[in-house]
Amino acid sequence: MFTQSRSLQYLPFRIRPSPPEFFRLCGEHEESVVHLLAACPSLAATAYLYRHNLVAGVVHWHLMRLHGFLPGSSCWFTHRPPAVVESSAVKILWDFSLQSASHHLSNHPDIVLFDYDLKKIYFIEISCPADVNVPSKEQEKLQKYQSLAHDYHLMYRMPVIIIPVVVGCTGVVSSNCITHLRRIPDFSNNLFCTIQKAAIIGTVHVLRCTNVI
Ligand SMILES: [Zn+2]
Numbered sequence: 001m002f003t004q005s006r007s008l009q010y011l012p013f014r015i016r017p018s019p020p021e022f023f024r025l026c027g028e029h030e031e032s033v034v035h036l037l038a039a040c041p042s043l044a045a046t047a048y049l050y051r052h053n054l055v056a057g058v059v060h061w062h063l064m065r066l067h068g069f070l071p072g073s074s075c076w077f078t079h080r081p082p083a084v085v086e087s088s089a090v091k092i093l094w095d096f097s098l099q100s101a102s103h104h105l106s107n108h109p110d111i112v113l114f115d116y117d118l119k120k121i122y123f124i125e126i127s128c129p130a131d132v133n134v135p136s137k138e139q140e141k142l143q144k145y146q147s148l149a150h151d152y153h154l155m156y157r158m159p160v161i162i163i164p165v166v167v168g169c170t171g172v173v174s175s176n177c178i179t180h181l182r183r184i185p186d187f188s189n190n191l192f193c194t195i196q197k198a199a200i201i202g203t204v205h206v207l208r209c210t211n212v213i
Contacts, residue, residue, distance in 0.1 A: 037169045038130035047209040051202025056110045056126040058198045063092055063113055066186050089117045100151040106144045121152055121160045128199050131168035138166040138174055167199040
């Protein structure tokens with residue numbers, strides 16, 4: 001019979017590391033929680049896009065209600081953003097390619113708000129990355145539209161404010177998140193909670209799509 005120390009010496013020879021298991025949907029990457037929730041290319045155009053649009057839809061719904069395009073009783077969950085809404089005071093674009101004199105690698109902010117009364121333009125970019133990538137994604141979103149924002153500032157003679165709305169797939173946010181979100185007109189804690197809720201509901205959708213739950 002082995003003593004305890006002899007058993008421990010024996011284990012490394014007996015238990016060999018198993019080969020990595022590839023995620024069944026893509027068959028290319030090792031299966032992990034991070035890969036399933038936010039990094040699998042085979043879910044990018046479906047389940048992750050649904051989550052992204054759910055969160056972006058909350059912000060769009062908020063802006064449309066704020067500017068009187070929707071009744072106060074409307075529900076963010078069933079909101080289907082139109083590509084363009086416009087009044088004498090504002091124009092709101094959804095998933096729209098912006099044109100300018102020069103070529104930009106990134107010209108497609110998720111939501112663009114032209115506020116003619118406040119004389120400001122807002123580029124709002126949404127992302128729901130893996131929690132560990134939230135700070136870097138926030139920086140990426142801030143940098144990505146700098147040159148386009150500069151062009152639009154010159155074209156419209158209005159300041160352009162870039163707002164990254166980056167919420168991790170489990171609702172985690174960076175310490176800078178609230179500072180960015182406060183730039184959204186009429187921002188409130190309720191809006192923040194709804195954004196987080198949308199990200200978590202989107203992640204539950206990812207889990208259902210992949211038959212995890
Ligand atoms: Zn994968």
